[in-house]
Amino acid sequence: MLDKLMQRRSIRRYEEREPAPELIEKIVRAGQQAPFASQLYSILLSREGPHPFDAPLLFTICADIHKLEKIMDYRGWKVVSSDLALLLFAIQDAILAAGQMVTAAESLGLGTCFLGQAPYQAQKIRQDYELPLRVFPIVQLLMGYPREDPPPRPRYPLDFVLFEDRYPELNPEQVQRAAEIMDQGYLEQNYYQQLGAMIRLEGEREEKYTLENYSWTEHISRKWGQWLLAEEEILRQMKMCGFTIGKQEGNTAGPCKGGT
Amino acid sequence: MLDKLMQRRSIRRYEEREPAPELIEKIVRAGQQAPFASQLYSILLSREGPHPFDAPLLFTICADIHKLEKIMDYRGWKVVSSDLALLLFAIQDAILAAGQMVTAAESLGLGTCFLGQAPYQAQKIRQDYELPLRVFPIVQLLMGYPREDPPPRPRYPLDFVLFEDRYPELNPEQVQRAAEIMDQGYLEQNYYQQLGAMIRLEGEREEKYTLENYSWTEHISRKWGQWLLAEEEILRQMKMCGFTIGKQEGNTAGPCKGGT
Numbered sequence: 001m002l003d004k005l006m007q008r009r010s011i012r013r014y015e016e017r018e019p020a021p022e023l024i025e026k027i028v029r030a031g032q033q034a035p036f037a038s039q040l041y042s043i044l045l046s047r048e049g050p051h052p053f054d055a056p057l058l059f060t061i062c063a064d065i066h067k068l069e070k071i072m073d074y075r076g077w078k079v080v081s082s083d084l085a086l087l088l089f090a091i092q093d094a095i096l097a098a099g100q101m102v103t104a105a106e107s108l109g110l111g112t113c114f115l116g117q118a119p120y121q122a123q124k125i126r127q128d129y130e131l132p133l134r135v136f137p138i139v140q141l142l143m144g145y146p147r148e149d150p151p152p153r154p155r156y157p158l159d160f161v162l163f164e165d166r167y168p169e170l171n172p173e174q175v176q177r178a179a180e181i182m183d184q185g186y187l188e189q190n191y192y193q194q195l196g197a198m199i200r201l202e203g204e205r206e207e208k209y210t211l212e213n214y215s216w217t218e219h220i221s222r223k224w225g226q227w228l229l230a231e232e233e234i235l236r237q238m239k240m241c242g243f244t245i246g247k248q249e250g251n252t253a254g255p256c257k258g259g260t
Numbered sequence: 261m262l263d264k265l266m267q268r269r270s271i272r273r274y275e276e277r278e279p280a281p282e283l284i285e286k287i288v289r290a291g292q293q294a295p296f297a298s299q300l301y302s303i304l305l306s307r308e309g310p311h312p313f314d315a316p317l318l319f320t321i322c323a324d325i326h327k328l329e330k331i332m333d334y335r336g337w338k339v340v341s342s343d344l345a346l347l348l349f350a351i352q353d354a355i356l357a358a359g360q361m362v363t364a365a366e367s368l369g370l371g372t373c374f375l376g377q378a379p380y381q382a383q384k385i386r387q388d389y390e391l392p393l394r395v396f397p398i399v400q401l402l403m404g405y406p407r408e409d410p411p412p413r414p415r416y417p418l419d420f421v422l423f424e425d426r427y428p429e430l431n432p433e434q435v436q437r438a439a440e441i442m443d444q445g446y447l448e449q450n451y452y453q454q455l456g457a458m459i460r461l462e463g464e465r466e467e468k469y470t471l472e473n474y475s476w477t478e479h480i481s482r483k484w485g486q487w488l489l490a491e492e493e494i495l496r497q498m499k500m501c502g503f504t505i506g507k508q509e510g511n512t513a514g515p516c517k518g519g520t
Contacts, residue, residue: 001261001367005290005360028422030265032415034359035374038480039416045424067420068484070435071477077485084505085489088379091348092355092399099294099359100265107261114295119348130426139352155292156299160327162288164305166390175330217331220298224328225337229345231505245344245491246506 004106009152011053011111012195014144018047018056023108027143030104031097040064040090041097044129044137052115055142060118060125061098063090065243066134083243087136094138101141111146114139120229122237133242154185154216183215192219202226264366269412271313271371272455274404278307278316283368287403290364291357300324300350301357304389304397312375315402320378320385321358323350325503326394343503347396354398361401371406374399380489382497393502414445414476443475452479462486 028043044060051058065086069079079086102112118125118137125137155161160170160178192198193211199222201207209218235245288303304320311318325346329339339346362372378385378397385397415421420430420438452458453471459482461467469478495505 001264002286002290002364004261005364005367006293008293008295010295025418025422026262029418030262032418032421033266033268033412035268035270035362035372037376038483039421041421042427043422044427045422048425067416067430067438068480070430071439072481072485074432074435074439075477075481077481079484081484081487081489082491082494084491084494085487086484088351088398088494089376091351092376095352095355096359099356100268100363102295103360103363104262104265107265112295116297116349116352129423132427132429135427138348152293156327158285158289158292161292161299161301162285162303162305163389165308167302167304167392167395169392170327170330172334175334178327179331179334217335220328221332221335221337223298224339224341224346225332227341227345229341231342231344234342234344234348235506246495 005103007152008102008106009150010113011142011144011146011148011150012113013146013148014053014055014111014142015147016054016056017145019108019110019144023110024057027101027104027108027110031101034093034096034100036093036096037089038068039093040068040086041094042067042135043097043101044125051142053113053142055113055144057143059098059101059141059143060129060137061094061139061141062131063087063094063136063138064134065090066132069134083238084245087238087243087245090136091138098139098141101143105143109145110143113142115142116140119234119237123240126241131241136238136241136243151189153189153191154182157181179217183217186216187213191215199223199226265363267412268362268366269410270373271402271404271406271408271410272373273406273408274313274315274371274402275407276314276316277405279368279370279404283370284317287361287364287368287370291361294353294356294360296353296356297349298328299353300328300346301354302327302395303357303361304385311402313373313402315373315404317403319358319361319401319403320389320397321354321399321401322391323347323354323396323398324394325350326392329394343498344505347498347503347505350396351398358399358401361403365403369405370403373402375402376400379494379497383500386501391501396498396501396503411449413449413451414442417441439477443477446476447473451475459483459486 042062042064046058118140156178198214302322302324306318416438458474
């Protein structure tokens with residue numbers, strides 16, 4: 001089982017055949033059994049493609065406060081927690097379910113790939129799936145039978161991720177070593193070359209890379225160094241889904257302990 | 261493997277003996293292999309108890325932009341994305357790693373339990389672990405050898421979670437059925453009775469429950485209906501960790517596709 005977890009990788013080529021409904025049900029049921037604050041999520045499924053990478057299944061995993069409000073209304077209660085607090089917990093519930101679906105899918109011979117644009121397309125997803133207010137799409141997950149068999153991808157060395165008792169000062173040598181491990185790892189796998197994708201440089205920066213030497217740290221630098229991913233756009237999408245962040249007031253309150 | 265996922269449950273009683281360092285390393289390495297946007301997380305470990313439920317290990321899983329900035333600085337780049345966008349992706353990275361650690365731990369005979377208060381104790385955690393700015397604790401995870409063997413906990417019925425093509429209108433009968441499945445399931449397991457815990461009623465509400473009939477929907481109603489969990493407190497903790505939300509401006513930008 002540990003081997004299976006270590007072998008996980010995203011799949012970007014899928015067979016046409018659709019996983020059987022019983023399989024889909026098993027995978028979602030396994031996702032449901034992940035640990036949660038309060039099951040503050042819902043899972044939308046679309047079999048009607050075309051989906052990215054021609055995957056037969058597209059799941060959209062949402063933070064869902066609508067269902068909580070329905071359940072609380074049934075019991076004669078109203079939500080008082082702030083939208084930011086609710087979203088912070090609901091996102092965790094949603095992502096734990098999604099993660100466990102990935103593991104379940106892999107154990108059944110299926111492959112998956114996350115798509116990160118859902119929060120920026122919330123209004124469109126809301127229209128497509130007729131979402132009620134208080135449901136916010138967090139992430140999408142492609143699924144199907146793999147038509148490729150890539151290796152697991154490189155990761156930072158353990159000592160760049162796990163810190164006991166205190167967060168160390170990361171000196172330039174450590175940063176360089178972590179960067180080199182990532183870059184050399186991806187280059188050895190010809191990852192970007194096979195993907196055929198480099199993020200284009202904006203502004204006056206001069207292109208010094210080709211698909212032969214472009215690798216992970218350059219890729220994430222261009223991503224987070226060029227994509228403005230403005231707060232106001234996310235806030236606007238959240239607002240259209242019935243969530244307000246950055247304008248709420250209230251009092252401090254206690255912690256929340258223990259999952260189920 | 262699917263059975264193992266379906267059997268997962270939180271553990272609140274632990275043996276004293278500490279899992280071996282090799283085991284801890286295997287579990288964190290498995291967590292690292294989860295799918296990510298950009299490895300925007302770090303994992304803090306404390307073996308020095310006492311921790312809640314006397315668990316020998318306490319992990320604190322953090323959204324980490326500090327490391328990203330170090331890597332980007334090494335490549336001559338600066339982050340331009342908004343803090344809200346960064347946190348939205350970093351929280352997903354952090355939770356996917358945490359979820360995969362849970363599965364890895366279970367596969368090795370260990371038990372786990374999430375603790376949700378980290379975002380409200382961010383400043384204290386920051387001091388305890390000497391966190392640099394741009395690192396925000398999202399969730400904590402207890403781990404150790406289980407000294408109890410509880411059953412997996414009830415979940416909503418599948419048709420209250422998985423929606424194909426459109427989000428249905430949830431009628432009162434469906435809501436009641438979902439509520440009853442949760443409540444009866446928890447009552448059959450004597451969950452709250454064994455836990456010995458009920459959330460106290462605030463204000464003028466009259467207590468009508470005892471540990472014998474108090475169950476899940478009443479519990480989450482009291483949680484989200486009484487805990488103000490104010491936005492300003494979360495924003496204050498985020499601010500102290502170097503993140504500003506609700507006051508940033510910028511432009512819209514493109515999506516982000518595909519995990520690794």
